Amino acid sequence: MPPPAPGDREARRKDVSEAVWAVLADKGFGGLTLRAVAAAMNGSTGMLMHYFPTKRALIAHALDLLEVRTAERPRRARPAEGLPSVRAILLDILPLTPDDTARNRIWVSSWDLALADEGLAGEQAGRYARLRGMVRPHLEAAGRLHQLGDANADAEQLAAAAVAFTHGLVVQALFDPDRFPVDVQTAMLDDFLASLGPGAGADRHLSRRPGLPGSAAG
Amino acid sequence: MPPPAPGDREARRKDVSEAVWAVLADKGFGGLTLRAVAAAMNGSTGMLMHYFPTKRALIAHALDLLEVRTAERPRRARPAEGLPSVRAILLDILPLTPDDTARNRIWVSSWDLALADEGLAGEQAGRYARLRGMVRPHLEAAGRLHQLGDANADAEQLAAAAVAFTHGLVVQALFDPDRFPVDVQTAMLDDFLASLGPGAGADRHLSRRPGLPGSAAG
Numbered sequence: 001m002p003p004p005a006p007g008d009r010e011a012r013r014k015d016v017s018e019a020v021w022a023v024l025a026d027k028g029f030g031g032l033t034l035r036a037v038a039a040a041m042n043g044s045t046g047m048l049m050h051y052f053p054t055k056r057a058l059i060a061h062a063l064d065l066l067e068v069r070t071a072e073r074p075r076r077a078r079p080a081e082g083l084p085s086v087r088a089i090l091l092d093i094l095p096l097t098p099d100d101t102a103r104n105r106i107w108v109s110s111w112d113l114a115l116a117d118e119g120l121a122g123e124q125a126g127r128y129a130r131l132r133g134m135v136r137p138h139l140e141a142a143g144r145l146h147q148l149g150d151a152n153a154d155a156e157q158l159a160a161a162a163v164a165f166t167h168g169l170v171v172q173a174l175f176d177p178d179r180f181p182v183d184v185q186t187a188m189l190d191d192f193l194a195s196l197g198p199g200a201g202a203d204r205h206l207s208r209r210p211g212l213p214g215s216a217a218g
Numbered sequence: 219m220p221p222p223a224p225g226d227r228e229a230r231r232k233d234v235s236e237a238v239w240a241v242l243a244d245k246g247f248g249g250l251t252l253r254a255v256a257a258a259m260n261g262s263t264g265m266l267m268h269y270f271p272t273k274r275a276l277i278a279h280a281l282d283l284l285e286v287r288t289a290e291r292p293r294r295a296r297p298a299e300g301l302p303s304v305r306a307i308l309l310d311i312l313p314l315t316p317d318d319t320a321r322n323r324i325w326v327s328s329w330d331l332a333l334a335d336e337g338l339a340g341e342q343a344g345r346y347a348r349l350r351g352m353v354r355p356h357l358e359a360a361g362r363l364h365q366l367g368d369a370n371a372d373a374e375q376l377a378a379a380a381v382a383f384t385h386g387l388v389v390q391a392l393f394d395p396d397r398f399p400v401d402v403q404t405a406m407l408d409d410f411l412a413s414l415g416p417g418a419g420a421d422r423h424l425s426r427r428p429g430l431p432g433s434a435a436g
Contacts, residue, residue, distance in 0.1 A: 028330040030248055109330040112246040115323055115392060125394040149413075160390060160398075161406055165379065168386030172378060174333060176343040180378075188379055195367075195413040 025102040028109030082142035090166045096182045104170050135159040149198045165192050243320040246327030300360035308384045314400045322388050353377040367416045
Protein backbone atom coordinates (compact mmCIF):
# COMPACT_ATOMS: atom_id res chain seq x y z
CA MET A 1 0.00 0.00 0.00
CA PRO A 2 1.51 3.39 -0.93
CA PRO A 3 1.94 5.93 1.88
CA PRO A 4 -1.10 8.20 2.22
CA ALA A 5 -1.08 11.63 0.52
CA PRO A 6 -0.60 14.66 2.83
CA GLY A 7 -4.35 15.42 3.00
CA ASP A 8 -5.09 11.81 3.83
CA ARG A 9 -2.40 11.87 6.47
CA GLU A 10 -4.04 14.83 8.17
CA ALA A 11 -7.44 13.14 8.01
CA ARG A 12 -5.97 9.95 9.45
CA ARG A 13 -4.36 11.90 12.27
CA LYS A 14 -7.79 13.33 13.15
CA ASP A 15 -9.32 9.85 13.06
CA VAL A 16 -6.66 8.63 15.46
CA SER A 17 -7.33 11.50 17.87
CA GLU A 18 -11.08 10.87 17.71
CA ALA A 19 -10.50 7.20 18.50
CA VAL A 20 -8.19 8.04 21.42
CA TRP A 21 -10.86 10.43 22.77
CA ALA A 22 -13.61 7.80 22.41
CA VAL A 23 -11.55 5.24 24.33
CA LEU A 24 -10.78 7.77 27.10
CA ALA A 25 -14.44 8.80 27.40
CA ASP A 26 -15.48 5.16 27.66
CA LYS A 27 -12.65 3.53 29.62
CA GLY A 28 -10.47 6.32 30.99
CA PHE A 29 -6.68 6.30 31.05
CA GLY A 30 -6.82 2.91 32.79
CA GLY A 31 -8.30 1.42 29.60
CA LEU A 32 -6.20 3.36 27.09
CA THR A 33 -4.29 0.80 24.99
CA LEU A 34 -3.27 0.64 21.33
CA ARG A 35 -5.58 -2.33 20.97
CA ALA A 36 -8.58 -0.34 22.29
CA VAL A 37 -7.78 2.63 20.04
CA ALA A 38 -7.40 0.34 17.02
CA ALA A 39 -10.76 -1.28 17.77
CA ALA A 40 -12.42 2.15 18.09
CA MET A 41 -11.32 3.09 14.55
CA ASN A 42 -11.42 -0.33 12.91
CA GLY A 43 -7.69 -0.02 12.38
CA SER A 44 -4.66 -2.10 13.24
CA THR A 45 -2.32 -1.72 16.17
CA GLY A 46 0.49 -1.88 13.58
CA MET A 47 -0.75 1.31 11.93
CA LEU A 48 -1.02 2.98 15.36
CA MET A 49 2.55 2.04 16.27
CA HIS A 50 3.53 4.57 13.60
CA TYR A 51 1.89 7.33 15.69
CA PHE A 52 2.61 5.93 19.14
CA PRO A 53 5.79 3.87 19.29
CA THR A 54 5.44 3.64 23.11
CA LYS A 55 2.66 3.60 25.69
CA ARG A 56 4.16 6.83 26.99
CA ALA A 57 3.66 8.49 23.59
CA LEU A 58 0.02 7.40 23.56
CA ILE A 59 -0.58 8.83 27.03
CA ALA A 60 1.22 12.07 26.13
CA HIS A 61 -1.03 12.48 23.08
CA ALA A 62 -4.11 11.78 25.21
CA LEU A 63 -3.09 14.44 27.75
CA ASP A 64 -2.39 16.94 24.95
CA LEU A 65 -5.78 16.22 23.46
CA LEU A 66 -7.46 16.81 26.82
CA GLU A 67 -5.62 20.09 27.27
CA VAL A 68 -6.43 21.32 23.75
CA ARG A 69 -10.09 20.28 23.83
CA THR A 70 -10.52 21.95 27.19
CA ALA A 71 -8.90 25.17 25.96
CA GLU A 72 -10.92 25.18 22.74
CA ARG A 73 -14.32 24.28 24.16
CA PRO A 74 -17.15 26.77 23.64
CA ARG A 75 -17.58 29.08 26.61
CA ARG A 76 -20.22 31.37 27.99
CA ALA A 77 -19.82 35.13 27.66
CA ARG A 78 -18.79 36.81 30.93
CA PRO A 79 -22.05 38.63 31.60
CA ALA A 80 -21.16 41.24 34.23
CA GLU A 81 -18.52 41.99 36.81
CA GLY A 82 -18.34 40.01 40.01
CA LEU A 83 -20.38 36.94 40.93
CA PRO A 84 -22.18 36.63 37.56
CA SER A 85 -18.77 36.12 35.92
CA VAL A 86 -17.79 33.56 38.56
CA ARG A 87 -21.04 31.78 37.75
CA ALA A 88 -20.24 31.73 34.02
CA ILE A 89 -16.74 30.32 34.63
CA LEU A 90 -18.03 27.58 36.92
CA LEU A 91 -20.95 26.68 34.64
CA ASP A 92 -18.35 26.22 31.88
CA ILE A 93 -16.77 23.50 34.04
CA LEU A 94 -19.82 21.49 35.14
CA PRO A 95 -20.92 18.40 33.16
CA LEU A 96 -24.09 19.94 31.71
CA THR A 97 -23.82 18.52 28.16
CA PRO A 98 -22.57 15.18 26.80
CA ASP A 99 -19.33 16.83 25.59
CA ASP A 100 -18.77 18.46 28.99
CA THR A 101 -19.46 15.12 30.64
CA ALA A 102 -16.93 13.25 28.48
CA ARG A 103 -14.27 15.90 29.09
CA ASN A 104 -14.84 15.87 32.85
CA ARG A 105 -14.82 12.10 32.96
CA ILE A 106 -11.43 12.12 31.23
CA TRP A 107 -10.06 14.79 33.57
CA VAL A 108 -11.12 12.80 36.64
CA SER A 109 -9.54 9.72 35.11
CA SER A 110 -6.29 11.63 34.54
CA TRP A 111 -5.94 12.34 38.27
CA ASP A 112 -4.90 8.72 38.96
CA LEU A 113 -2.12 9.04 36.41
CA ALA A 114 -1.12 12.52 37.62
CA LEU A 115 -0.97 11.56 41.31
CA ALA A 116 1.51 8.80 40.42
CA ASP A 117 3.86 11.05 38.43
CA GLU A 118 5.66 13.98 39.99
CA GLY A 119 5.82 15.96 36.74
CA LEU A 120 2.13 15.46 35.94
CA ALA A 121 1.14 16.21 39.54
CA GLY A 122 3.02 19.51 39.31
CA GLU A 123 1.22 20.34 36.07
CA GLN A 124 -2.13 19.59 37.70
CA ALA A 125 -1.26 21.77 40.71
CA GLY A 126 -0.39 24.55 38.24
CA ARG A 127 -3.70 24.04 36.43
CA TYR A 128 -5.56 24.44 39.74
CA ALA A 129 -3.57 27.58 40.54
CA ARG A 130 -4.49 29.05 37.13
CA LEU A 131 -8.15 28.18 37.63
CA ARG A 132 -8.17 29.89 41.03
CA GLY A 133 -6.35 32.80 39.39
CA MET A 134 -9.08 33.01 36.75
CA VAL A 135 -11.87 33.13 39.37
CA ARG A 136 -10.13 35.41 41.89
CA PRO A 137 -10.34 38.80 40.10
CA HIS A 138 -14.09 38.33 39.69
CA LEU A 139 -14.40 37.62 43.41
CA GLU A 140 -12.32 40.74 44.12
CA ALA A 141 -14.70 42.70 41.91
CA ALA A 142 -17.63 41.10 43.76
CA GLY A 143 -16.15 42.41 47.01
CA ARG A 144 -15.83 45.93 45.60
CA LEU A 145 -19.40 45.73 44.28
CA HIS A 146 -20.77 44.71 47.72
CA GLN A 147 -21.85 41.34 46.30
CA LEU A 148 -20.06 39.45 49.09
CA GLY A 149 -21.28 39.06 52.63
CA ASP A 150 -17.78 39.47 53.99
CA ALA A 151 -16.17 42.55 52.41
CA ASN A 152 -12.79 41.41 53.78
CA ALA A 153 -13.05 37.85 52.48
CA ASP A 154 -9.78 36.44 51.11
CA ALA A 155 -10.54 36.22 47.38
CA GLU A 156 -7.85 33.58 46.77
CA GLN A 157 -9.33 31.35 49.49
CA LEU A 158 -12.87 31.93 48.20
CA ALA A 159 -11.64 30.99 44.73
CA ALA A 160 -10.21 27.74 46.12
CA ALA A 161 -13.57 27.05 47.79
CA ALA A 162 -15.49 27.76 44.57
CA VAL A 163 -13.20 25.44 42.59
CA ALA A 164 -13.51 22.77 45.31
CA PHE A 165 -17.30 22.97 45.30
CA THR A 166 -17.40 22.78 41.51
CA HIS A 167 -15.02 19.84 41.08
CA GLY A 168 -16.65 17.91 43.91
CA LEU A 169 -20.00 18.42 42.20
CA VAL A 170 -18.46 17.23 38.93
CA VAL A 171 -17.42 13.93 40.53
CA GLN A 172 -20.78 13.29 42.22
CA ALA A 173 -22.62 14.13 38.98
CA LEU A 174 -20.42 11.84 36.88
CA PHE A 175 -21.26 8.89 39.12
CA ASP A 176 -24.95 9.71 39.46
CA PRO A 177 -26.18 11.74 36.46
CA ASP A 178 -29.84 10.97 37.26
CA ARG A 179 -29.47 12.51 40.71
CA PHE A 180 -27.69 15.58 39.28
CA PRO A 181 -29.40 16.70 36.06
CA VAL A 182 -28.65 20.13 34.59
CA ASP A 183 -31.22 22.00 36.66
CA VAL A 184 -30.00 20.48 39.95
CA GLN A 185 -26.34 21.25 39.22
CA THR A 186 -27.27 24.80 38.22
CA ALA A 187 -29.42 25.35 41.31
CA MET A 188 -26.66 23.99 43.55
CA LEU A 189 -24.14 26.37 41.99
CA ASP A 190 -26.54 29.30 42.40
CA ASP A 191 -27.13 28.39 46.05
CA PHE A 192 -23.39 28.16 46.60
CA LEU A 193 -22.83 31.61 45.06
CA ALA A 194 -25.76 33.04 47.01
CA SER A 195 -24.19 31.73 50.23
CA LEU A 196 -21.20 34.01 49.52
CA GLY A 197 -23.55 36.98 49.23
CA PRO A 198 -24.68 39.42 51.86
CA GLY A 199 -28.23 38.10 52.25
CA ALA A 200 -29.19 35.32 54.62
CA GLY A 201 -32.09 32.88 54.53
CA ALA A 202 -34.80 33.84 52.10
CA ASP A 203 -32.85 36.97 51.21
CA ARG A 204 -30.13 34.82 49.64
CA HIS A 205 -32.02 34.47 46.42
CA LEU A 206 -31.91 38.22 45.92
CA SER A 207 -28.36 38.54 47.11
CA ARG A 208 -26.95 40.21 44.01
CA ARG A 209 -28.23 43.59 45.22
CA PRO A 210 -25.94 45.84 47.26
CA GLY A 211 -25.01 44.77 50.80
CA LEU A 212 -27.56 44.87 53.56
CA PRO A 213 -26.96 47.45 56.28
CA GLY A 214 -24.15 46.34 58.50
CA SER A 215 -23.11 43.38 56.35
CA ALA A 216 -19.89 45.02 55.19
CA ALA A 217 -18.75 45.77 58.74
CA GLY A 218 -15.55 44.32 60.11
CA MET B 219 9.53 -25.52 51.50
CA PRO B 220 6.68 -26.74 53.76
CA PRO B 221 3.43 -24.76 53.68
CA PRO B 222 3.36 -22.07 56.37
CA ALA B 223 1.65 -22.79 59.69
CA PRO B 224 -1.78 -21.14 60.25
CA GLY B 225 -0.31 -18.25 62.29
CA ASP B 226 2.32 -17.60 59.63
CA ARG B 227 -0.34 -17.71 56.95
CA GLU B 228 -2.29 -14.98 58.72
CA ALA B 229 0.86 -12.87 59.12
CA ARG B 230 1.70 -13.35 55.46
CA ARG B 231 -1.80 -12.29 54.47
CA LYS B 232 -1.32 -9.06 56.45
CA ASP B 233 2.04 -8.47 54.76
CA VAL B 234 0.40 -8.88 51.38
CA SER B 235 -2.32 -6.38 52.27
CA GLU B 236 0.25 -3.88 53.55
CA ALA B 237 2.20 -4.22 50.31
CA VAL B 238 -0.94 -3.73 48.19
CA TRP B 239 -1.76 -0.60 50.21
CA ALA B 240 1.78 0.77 49.83
CA VAL B 241 1.63 0.30 46.04
CA LEU B 242 -1.80 1.98 45.86
CA ALA B 243 -0.67 4.93 47.98
CA ASP B 244 2.38 5.40 45.77
CA LYS B 245 1.14 4.54 42.28
CA GLY B 246 -2.64 4.25 42.45
CA PHE B 247 -4.72 1.60 40.75
CA GLY B 248 -3.00 2.46 37.48
CA GLY B 249 0.26 1.14 38.95
CA LEU B 250 -1.17 -1.86 40.80
CA THR B 251 0.51 -4.99 39.43
CA LEU B 252 1.67 -8.26 40.98
CA ARG B 253 5.21 -7.24 40.15
CA ALA B 254 4.87 -3.93 42.07
CA VAL B 255 3.29 -5.67 45.07
CA ALA B 256 6.03 -8.33 45.06
CA ALA B 257 8.70 -5.61 44.98
CA ALA B 258 7.02 -3.77 47.88
CA MET B 259 7.31 -6.88 50.09
CA ASN B 260 10.52 -8.37 48.72
CA GLY B 261 8.46 -11.35 47.62
CA SER B 262 7.91 -13.19 44.37
CA THR B 263 5.06 -12.78 41.92
CA GLY B 264 4.78 -16.60 42.08
CA MET B 265 3.91 -16.45 45.79
CA LEU B 266 1.37 -13.67 45.08
CA MET B 267 -0.32 -15.72 42.34
CA HIS B 268 -1.51 -17.93 45.20
CA TYR B 269 -3.49 -14.98 46.60
CA PHE B 270 -4.38 -13.28 43.33
CA PRO B 271 -4.73 -15.71 40.44
CA THR B 272 -6.01 -12.86 38.23
CA LYS B 273 -5.59 -9.11 37.94
CA ARG B 274 -9.28 -8.87 38.76
CA ALA B 275 -8.70 -10.65 42.08
CA LEU B 276 -5.91 -8.21 42.94
CA ILE B 277 -8.14 -5.22 42.17
CA ALA B 278 -11.03 -6.71 44.14
CA HIS B 279 -8.76 -7.16 47.16
CA ALA B 280 -7.50 -3.57 46.79
CA LEU B 281 -11.06 -2.21 46.72
CA ASP B 282 -12.00 -4.33 49.76
CA LEU B 283 -8.98 -3.04 51.60
CA LEU B 284 -9.95 0.55 50.79
CA GLU B 285 -13.50 -0.04 52.01
CA VAL B 286 -12.38 -1.74 55.23
CA ARG B 287 -9.68 0.80 56.07
CA THR B 288 -12.10 3.64 55.46
CA ALA B 289 -14.74 2.04 57.68
CA GLU B 290 -12.23 1.25 60.44
CA ARG B 291 -10.35 4.55 60.48
CA PRO B 292 -10.35 6.54 63.73
CA ARG B 293 -13.06 9.19 63.78
CA ARG B 294 -13.85 12.30 65.72
CA ALA B 295 -16.60 12.27 68.33
CA ARG B 296 -19.78 13.99 67.15
CA PRO B 297 -19.61 16.99 69.44
CA ALA B 298 -23.10 18.49 69.34
CA GLU B 299 -26.22 18.50 67.22
CA GLY B 300 -26.30 20.31 63.93
CA LEU B 301 -23.39 22.02 62.17
CA PRO B 302 -20.71 20.94 64.69
CA SER B 303 -21.48 17.31 63.78
CA VAL B 304 -21.38 18.11 60.06
CA ARG B 305 -17.96 19.66 60.73
CA ALA B 306 -16.73 16.50 62.50
CA ILE B 307 -17.91 14.25 59.65
CA LEU B 308 -16.24 16.40 56.99
CA LEU B 309 -13.01 16.80 58.98
CA ASP B 310 -12.89 12.99 59.11
CA ILE B 311 -12.77 13.02 55.30
CA LEU B 312 -10.14 15.70 54.62
CA PRO B 313 -6.47 14.72 54.10
CA LEU B 314 -5.20 16.18 57.39
CA THR B 315 -2.79 13.35 58.34
CA PRO B 316 -0.49 11.11 56.28
CA ASP B 317 -2.92 8.17 56.71
CA ASP B 318 -5.87 10.33 55.61
CA THR B 319 -3.84 11.53 52.65
CA ALA B 320 -2.94 8.01 51.52
CA ARG B 321 -6.56 6.86 51.83
CA ASN B 322 -7.88 9.86 49.88
CA ARG B 323 -5.25 9.44 47.21
CA ILE B 324 -6.36 5.83 46.74
CA TRP B 325 -10.03 6.81 46.63
CA VAL B 326 -9.38 9.43 43.95
CA SER B 327 -7.39 6.86 42.03
CA SER B 328 -10.28 4.38 42.25
CA TRP B 329 -12.60 6.79 40.43
CA ASP B 330 -10.90 6.08 37.09
CA LEU B 331 -11.53 2.38 37.57
CA ALA B 332 -15.08 2.93 38.82
CA LEU B 333 -16.10 5.24 35.96
CA ALA B 334 -15.10 2.52 33.48
CA ASP B 335 -17.12 -0.25 35.17
CA GLU B 336 -20.89 -0.08 35.51
CA GLY B 337 -20.97 -2.18 38.68
CA LEU B 338 -18.22 -0.18 40.40
CA ALA B 339 -19.80 3.11 39.27
CA GLY B 340 -23.07 2.03 40.86
CA GLU B 341 -21.27 1.18 44.09
CA GLN B 342 -19.60 4.59 44.09
CA ALA B 343 -22.95 6.33 43.48
CA GLY B 344 -24.33 4.35 46.43
CA ARG B 345 -21.37 5.40 48.57
CA TYR B 346 -22.08 9.06 47.75
CA ALA B 347 -25.76 8.59 48.59
CA ARG B 348 -24.81 7.07 51.96
CA LEU B 349 -22.39 9.92 52.68
CA ARG B 350 -25.09 12.49 51.90
CA GLY B 351 -27.46 10.45 54.06
CA MET B 352 -24.96 10.58 56.93
CA VAL B 353 -24.65 14.38 56.71
CA ARG B 354 -28.34 15.17 56.06
CA PRO B 355 -29.85 14.51 59.53
CA HIS B 356 -27.29 16.84 61.08
CA LEU B 357 -28.24 19.55 58.59
CA GLU B 358 -31.90 18.95 59.41
CA ALA B 359 -31.03 19.36 63.09
CA ALA B 360 -29.10 22.52 62.19
CA GLY B 361 -32.26 23.87 60.57
CA ARG B 362 -34.34 23.12 63.67
CA LEU B 363 -31.68 24.73 65.86
CA HIS B 364 -31.68 27.94 63.76
CA GLN B 365 -28.08 27.31 62.73
CA LEU B 366 -28.93 27.73 59.03
CA GLY B 367 -29.55 31.01 57.25
CA ASP B 368 -32.37 29.49 55.24
CA ALA B 369 -34.75 27.64 57.56
CA ASN B 370 -36.37 26.03 54.51
CA ALA B 371 -33.12 24.87 52.92
CA ASP B 372 -33.29 21.43 51.32
CA ALA B 373 -31.09 19.35 53.64
CA GLU B 374 -30.41 16.69 50.99
CA GLN B 375 -29.20 19.34 48.54
CA LEU B 376 -27.10 21.05 51.22
CA ALA B 377 -25.59 17.65 52.05
CA ALA B 378 -24.68 17.20 48.38
CA ALA B 379 -23.07 20.65 48.40
CA ALA B 380 -21.12 19.89 51.59
CA VAL B 381 -19.84 16.60 50.14
CA ALA B 382 -18.97 18.35 46.87
CA PHE B 383 -17.03 21.08 48.65
CA THR B 384 -15.17 18.51 50.77
CA HIS B 385 -14.19 16.15 47.96
CA GLY B 386 -13.17 19.03 45.69
CA LEU B 387 -10.95 20.31 48.49
CA VAL B 388 -9.52 16.80 48.90
CA VAL B 389 -8.44 16.74 45.24
CA GLN B 390 -6.88 20.22 45.28
CA ALA B 391 -5.05 19.42 48.54
CA LEU B 392 -3.70 16.10 47.21
CA PHE B 393 -2.12 17.88 44.26
CA ASP B 394 -0.82 20.85 46.23
CA PRO B 395 -0.29 19.92 49.91
CA ASP B 396 1.92 22.98 50.50
CA ARG B 397 -0.90 25.29 49.41
CA PHE B 398 -3.45 23.43 51.57
CA PRO B 399 -1.89 22.58 54.95
CA VAL B 400 -4.11 21.44 57.84
CA ASP B 401 -4.94 24.95 59.06
CA VAL B 402 -5.96 26.16 55.58
CA GLN B 403 -8.18 23.14 54.94
CA THR B 404 -9.78 23.56 58.36
CA ALA B 405 -10.34 27.30 57.90
CA MET B 406 -11.88 26.70 54.46
CA LEU B 407 -14.26 24.12 55.91
CA ASP B 408 -15.21 26.49 58.73
CA ASP B 409 -15.84 29.32 56.25
CA PHE B 410 -17.97 26.98 54.13
CA LEU B 411 -20.06 25.95 57.15
CA ALA B 412 -20.33 29.56 58.29
CA SER B 413 -21.66 30.49 54.85
CA LEU B 414 -24.61 28.16 55.53
CA GLY B 415 -25.33 29.99 58.76
CA PRO B 416 -27.61 32.94 59.41
CA GLY B 417 -24.89 35.56 59.81
CA ALA B 418 -23.43 37.50 56.92
CA GLY B 419 -20.06 39.14 56.50
CA ALA B 420 -18.14 39.57 59.73
CA ASP B 421 -21.00 37.94 61.62
CA ARG B 422 -20.26 34.65 59.86
CA HIS B 423 -17.55 33.76 62.30
CA LEU B 424 -20.06 33.80 65.12
CA SER B 425 -22.77 32.13 63.13
CA ARG B 426 -23.32 29.17 65.47
CA ARG B 427 -25.55 31.31 67.67
CA PRO B 428 -29.31 31.38 67.06
CA GLY B 429 -30.60 33.14 63.94
CA LEU B 430 -30.47 36.88 63.63
CA PRO B 431 -33.80 38.68 63.61
CA GLY B 432 -35.53 38.14 60.31
CA SER B 433 -32.98 35.64 59.01
CA ALA B 434 -35.31 32.68 59.39
CA ALA B 435 -38.13 34.36 57.47
CA GLY B 436 -39.53 32.87 54.34
